[in-house]
Amino acid sequence: MGTAVSTGGGGAPRSLASWWRGRYGAKLLFEIFLAGGLWMIYRTIRMVNKTDLTAAFVHARDVLRFEQWLGLPFEDNLQGFLLDHPTLIKLLNHYYIWFHFPSAVGLLLWLYLRHHDRYHAIRNLMAFVTFAALIIHLVFPLAPPRMMAGFVDTMREFGPSIYPANAVDGAANQIAAMPSLHFGWAMIEAMAVISVLSARKRWLVLFHPALTTLSIIATANHWWIDAAASAVLVLLAIGVWRLIQVWAGGRNFVWSQMRFESSAGIEQLESFANEQVGTQVTEHAEC
Numbered sequence: 001m002g003t004a005v006s007t008g009g010g011g012a013p014r015s016l017a018s019w020w021r022g023r024y025g026a027k028l029l030f031e032i033f034l035a036g037g038l039w040m041i042y043r044t045i046r047m048v049n050k051t052d053l054t055a056a057f058v059h060a061r062d063v064l065r066f067e068q069w070l071g072l073p074f075e076d077n078l079q080g081f082l083l084d085h086p087t088l089i090k091l092l093n094h095y096y097i098w099f100h101f102p103s104a105v106g107l108l109l110w111l112y113l114r115h116h117d118r119y120h121a122i123r124n125l126m127a128f129v130t131f132a133a134l135i136i137h138l139v140f141p142l143a144p145p146r147m148m149a150g151f152v153d154t155m156r157e158f159g160p161s162i163y164p165a166n167a168v169d170g171a172a173n174q175i176a177a178m179p180s181l182h183f184g185w186a187m188i189e190a191m192a193v194i195s196v197l198s199a200r201k202r203w204l205v206l207f208h209p210a211l212t213t214l215s216i217i218a219t220a221n222h223w224w225i226d227a228a229a230s231a232v233l234v235l236l237a238i239g240v241w242r243l244i245q246v247w248a249g250g251r252n253f254v255w256s257q258m259r260f261e262s263s264a265g266i267e268q269l270e271s272f273a274n275e276q277v278g279t280q281v282t283e284h285a286e287c
Helices: 002-021 025-045 053-070 076-080 086-098 100-114 116-139 155-157 181-196 198-220 223-247 263-286
Strands: 251-254 259-264
Touching: 002 025, 002 076, 025 116, 053 223, 076 198, 086 100, 086 155, 100 116, 100 181, 116 181, 116 223, 181 198, 181 223, 181 259, 198 223
Parallel strands: none
Antiparallel strands: 251 259
């Protein structure tokens, strides 16, 4: 009878404790709070130098001169061609607006729920690239082409328009063109899908960074060099992470503990905690 009571009475608390320590308990709650905290930091940093228009236009002229020196100032030519096709411009406007954040959130949810072993690496890469880009935005404010003579603000012209006419109004930092986080996130998303899946159709995801590049240039929200800078930043971040992995060996960085821990050590601690909980529950039931 004692055995029956301990098994039946201890099942529910033990299952609840295991669930709380699992992927959909404390770990998921931590990820939600982490994402919220990072989002608040992101929004705060984006507001810091949004009024430094003088430096932003000086840098824009420098970028344009650099592109001319390279012989590749094709933003105006591309936009001029696409302006003859208003329907395509409108589609690119919507792609620019609606695919940036939803695709990033969708990727992270998909990885967390279906490919959890890949989730942390991609999440860390995206966070690193984002905040490195924000630092560059602070020290190198850059006006986008749509603010320069010879370009058309397609979102204001064809809709939907998401930016106020006055660049210093609103919550968005309109002079944070380089590097382009639109392209950076799209590149990371494509790399993640290609590395996780094995089917041939996974390569179709390359249309996402390609269309993102087309949309940021066609809408005159970025110079082409902004996308190139973002690609370099992503590759640099991957290189730095590889070096950290070599240094860390078999250990993984645990954000909740803010330290590196080995997978074997984490499994051993979780096993010990489960045994302790099970023992306590059984003793309580027998009493």
